[in-house]
Amino acid sequence: MTTTENQVFEIGKIQIDKLPELQGLKEKQHQAVNDNPFVVIIDNKSYEDAKKARTALVTARTGIQEQDKLLAAVIKRFREKVTAKTYELIAITKPHEEKQQAEVKRWEALKEAERQEKARMEEERKQGLRDAISSEIDKALEKINQLSFDKIEDLQKDLEENLYKIDAAQFEEFELDFNERLIQVKNSFSTKSQNLKVAEEQRLESLRLKEEEDRLAKLKEKQDAELEGERKRLADEKAKQDAELKAKQDKIDEENKRLQEEKDRIAKQEAEKLAAEEAEKKAKEAAERKAKEAAEAEARAKAEAERLESLKPDKQKAVEFLESLQYSIADPEIKDEKLNTEFTRSKERIQDAISDSISLIKNFK
Numbered sequence: 001m002t003t004t005e006n007q008v009f010e011i012g013k014i015q016i017d018k019l020p021e022l023q024g025l026k027e028k029q030h031q032a033v034n035d036n037p038f039v040v041i042i043d044n045k046s047y048e049d050a051k052k053a054r055t056a057l058v059t060a061r062t063g064i065q066e067q068d069k070l071l072a073a074v075i076k077r078f079r080e081k082v083t084a085k086t087y088e089l090i091a092i093t094k095p096h097e098e099k100q101q102a103e104v105k106r107w108e109a110l111k112e113a114e115r116q117e118k119a120r121m122e123e124e125r126k127q128g129l130r131d132a133i134s135s136e137i138d139k140a141l142e143k144i145n146q147l148s149f150d151k152i153e154d155l156q157k158d159l160e161e162n163l164y165k166i167d168a169a170q171f172e173e174f175e176l177d178f179n180e181r182l183i184q185v186k187n188s189f190s191t192k193s194q195n196l197k198v199a200e201e202q203r204l205e206s207l208r209l210k211e212e213e214d215r216l217a218k219l220k221e222k223q224d225a226e227l228e229g230e231r232k233r234l235a236d237e238k239a240k241q242d243a244e245l246k247a248k249q250d251k252i253d254e255e256n257k258r259l260q261e262e263k264d265r266i267a268k269q270e271a272e273k274l275a276a277e278e279a280e281k282k283a284k285e286a287a288e289r290k291a292k293e294a295a296e297a298e299a300r301a302k303a304e305a306e307r308l309e310s311l312k313p314d315k316q317k318a319v320e321f322l323e324s325l326q327y328s329i330a331d332p333e334i335k336d337e338k339l340n341t342e343f344t345r346s347k348e349r350i351q352d353a354i355s356d357s358i359s360l361i362k363n364f365k
Contacts, residue, residue: 025064032060085352129174136163137181144188149196159189176274183267187260194256198249205245209238308365318361322354 036053039046140163147155163185168175216234331347334340 025067029060029064032056082352085349085356089356126174129171130177133171133174133178133181136166137178137185140185141188144185144192147189147192147196149200152193152196155189156193159185176271176278179274180267180271183263183270187263187267190263191256191260194252198252202245202249205241209241311364315361315364319358322358322361325354 036056039050039053041047041050140159143155143158163182166178168178168182171178212234216231334343
């Protein structure tokens with residue numbers, strides 16, 4: 001009886017040239033080449049010799065191919081056994097994996113619902129701020145549109161005591177929008193006030209001229225000759241006054257245009273300044289957040305490396321234990337050939353299981 005110690009079988013160390021099914025085949029191939037040298041066909045005899053050489057070489061090649069098919073069948077059976085063992089091992093963790101995956105999906109769905117609700121509430125908050133700004137500004141613009149000369153001071157007082165005193169900070173990220181629209185209100189009020197004042201001056205002047213015309217009309221009955229001259233003088237005066245009024249109005253219009261352009265320029269500068277400050281603030285916050293995230297990622301990586309390093313002693317102990325699970329006694333003598341074959345296969349399966357377990361422990365993370 002021959003006894004051998006059970007050794008660990010490693011697929012990666014199989015030497016193809018040592019397989020018994022391939023022994024002697026290389027020599028046979030070389031022998032077939034030596035026995036059948038290349039034949040140059042020059043006549044019928046050399047033609048027949050060439051065909052014989054070809055047939056012998058084909059036979060040598062097909063013999064190798066048949067041996068390859070035999071080895072492939074053996075490897076296929078071995079692969080089927082490995083696959084069955086793999087499925088058996090996977091079945092240990094797969095139900096737990098699926099259960100944990102379902103829990104992860106449940107939690108992610110819950111968090112997604114929370115995120116969407118927060119987004120909806122955030123949009124409602126923003127819309128509320130925009131509506132509040134529009135409400136205040138639209139009311140003021142409506143008052144300006146309906147303004148009359150006698151109500152200028154009243155509206156100015158109303159705006160200064162109410163709209164102009166509103167704290168723009170209450171509109172949060174829309175503070176800049178509120179300030180821009182507030183400037184719009186101020187410009188509209190200023191333009192409207194100027195136009196109403198000019199119109200009032202023109203109305204008073206027209207009234208004065210009308211009164212003057214009425215007075216002169218009464219003098220007509222007494223001094224027809226003088227009245228004609230006076231009428232001409234008044235006409236000239238009126239023409240002059242109209243020209244002066246027109247020149248004055250043109251000057252006022254030009255000044256209003258200049259003032260409006262200056263106001264628009266200042267408003268634009270203020271808006272651009274506020275936008276630049278806000279962009280700088282957001283950029284600084286983004287940089288700080290990025291630095292914080294990088295620090296946290298580095299800390300996590302360091303913790304993971306330390307954890308893996310701390311696992312090494314335990315993994316080494318586990319591997320040494322599994323490697324020690326080798327047969328310590330000689331194989332028993334089994335006379336029944338089939339039983340002995342099954343016994344040998346059982347030992348191989350046990351050895352495969354130990355090898356797989358060692359591999360799992362080494363790759364554990």
